[in-house]
Each structure stands twice: as C-alpha cells, then as structure tokens.
Amino acid sequence: AIGIGTLIIFIAMVLxxxxxxxxxxxTSGFLQQKAMATGKESTEQxxxxxxxxxxxxxxxxxxxxWLAVLISPNAGSAPIDLSQATVMITDGTHKVIAKYNSTFFNGTLKNGGSIFEAKYNNTTALKPLFDDLPATAFGxxxxxxxxxxxxKDTPVINKGDIVAICLNVSNTLNLKPRTKVTGAVIPEFGAPAVISFTTPATYLDTQHIIELQ
Known part of the structure; x- marks a missing residue:
C-alpha cells in the first residue's frame, strides 16, 4: 500500500x-519571438x-x-511610404497639417525644369500643380x-531617391520677411525631417525663388 501511494505521488510529481x-x-518561445520582433521594429525605427x-x-x-521641401531617406533607412507621412509647419501664429493627395503628383520633372512650374494631369489638360493644391494637402x-x-498611388522612396514635398501656404501661413518657421515631415516610422528657417529680411522682385534652408 505504501509503495502504491509513493508511486502515485511520484507520477503526480512527474506530470x-x-x-x-x-x-x-x-513562454520562452513566445518571449523569444516577441523580443526578435521588437528588436527588428526598434532597429527600423x-x-x-x-x-x-x-x-x-x-x-x-x-x-x-509656395514651399518645396526637398527630402531623401536617411542612410540605411528602410523604404518609406510618403502616402502615410504627415507634414506639420507653423509660422508661430498659424499651423498647417497636410497629408498626401495623389492627384497632385508629378513624376516627370526632367532637364532642369522648375519645381514651381511642375504640372499634374487631370481629365482635361496639364495644370500647374501649385495653383490648385489645397492647403491641407501636399503634392x-x-x-x-x-x-x-x-x-502616384504608391509614393515609396528608398536609397538615393529625392523628392520635393510641395505646399501651398498662400492662404494659411503669413510668411512675411523675418518670419521664423518650424515644422517637420513625419514619416510612418523613423526620424522626421526637420524644417527650421527664418525668412529673409526682404524679398527681391528680381528673384522670386529663394533658398530658405
């Protein structure tokens, strides 16, 4: 009887x-997979x-x-989908938050053409991109x-790519001379592209396109 009881206890302990x-x-397997996924996401971020x-x-x-923000991926960056990016920019008084609008896409600027003369396609003709660009959207x-x-539908940039983020701020920001402007192009993941400049002390009629940053 004692042996049977001991055997039962032994079997119970084994179970x-x-x-x-x-x-x-x-649990250890789950934690390992979770740690690997978290590490990959952290590295990507x-x-x-x-x-x-x-x-x-x-x-x-x-x-x-009008503003044209020229951006490129950081060295070693994973491909970034600009359709998921957000642009935030302010003059200290007003703030603009813009999302990508696929209507205002130009992928054919070549031979030294001006960004500010870029056009987009609609159902009737080629039209100047900036003229119709809404304040809450970027092209x-x-x-x-x-x-x-x-x-147009998948604006993904990777190593070596350079694109211009186009903004129409004519009715939102008051970018007079000596105005401090800050903002960022915030991607879906990773570090944002920082915008920070002060407008010139004066604007020359002979030079309508100026470098701000």
Missing amino acids: VAAVAAAVLIN VASGLQVIRVLGNHSGGKIN IVVLQDADTSCS
Whole structure:
C-alpha cells in the first residue's frame, strides 16, 4: 500500500513537472519571438527616417506663397511610404497639417525644369500643380528615382531617391520677411525631417525663388 501511494505521488510529481516544463518552454518561445520582433521594429525605427536636403520658397506680394521641401531617406533607412507621412509647419501664429493627395503628383520633372512650374494631369489638360493644391494637402514632385519606386498611388522612396514635398501656404501661413518657421515631415516610422528657417529680411522682385534652408 505504501509503495502504491509513493508511486502515485511520484507520477503526480512527474506530470506536474511535465506541465510546468511545457508552460516554460512555450513562454520562452513566445518571449523569444516577441523580443526578435521588437528588436527588428526598434532597429527600423532608429535607423530609418527622412532628412531635409533643401527648402525652397516662391514669393509674390511681399510674402512666400509656395514651399518645396526637398527630402531623401536617411542612410540605411528602410523604404518609406510618403502616402502615410504627415507634414506639420507653423509660422508661430498659424499651423498647417497636410497629408498626401495623389492627384497632385508629378513624376516627370526632367532637364532642369522648375519645381514651381511642375504640372499634374487631370481629365482635361496639364495644370500647374501649385495653383490648385489645397492647403491641407501636399503634392510630390519626383526629382531623382532610379528604380521608379515613387509612383502616384504608391509614393515609396528608398536609397538615393529625392523628392520635393510641395505646399501651398498662400492662404494659411503669413510668411512675411523675418518670419521664423518650424515644422517637420513625419514619416510612418523613423526620424522626421526637420524644417527650421527664418525668412529673409526682404524679398527681391528680381528673384522670386529663394533658398530658405
């Protein structure tokens, strides 16, 4: 009788140990997979991002009405989908938040053409991109894209690509001389491209396109 009782206790201990081992193995496997996924996402978040190459402005009437923010992926960055990006920019009084509008896409700017003369297609004819660009949307003008990854419906940029984020701020921001402007192009993941400049002390009638940053 004592032997049978001991055997039952032994079997029960073995079963409990087996169940505990199975739980530990499953938990450790789950944590390993979770850690790997988190590490990959963290690396992507840290290594990826956008950088501002240059900011150009087009002025008339004593203030800047149109902005072109030239951006490119950071070194080692994963491909970035600009359709998921957000542009935020402020003059200290008003703030603009813009999302991508696929209507205002130009992927054919070549031979030294002006960004501010870029056109987009509609059902009738080619029209100037900036003329119809809403204040709450940004357009894209492709400047460099060897693998044609940046298209109208999927504006994805990767290594070596350069595009211009186009903004019509004529009715939203008051970019008179000596105005401090800050903002960012915020991608879906990764570091944002920082916009920070002060408008010139005066605007020359002989030079409508000026470099701001």
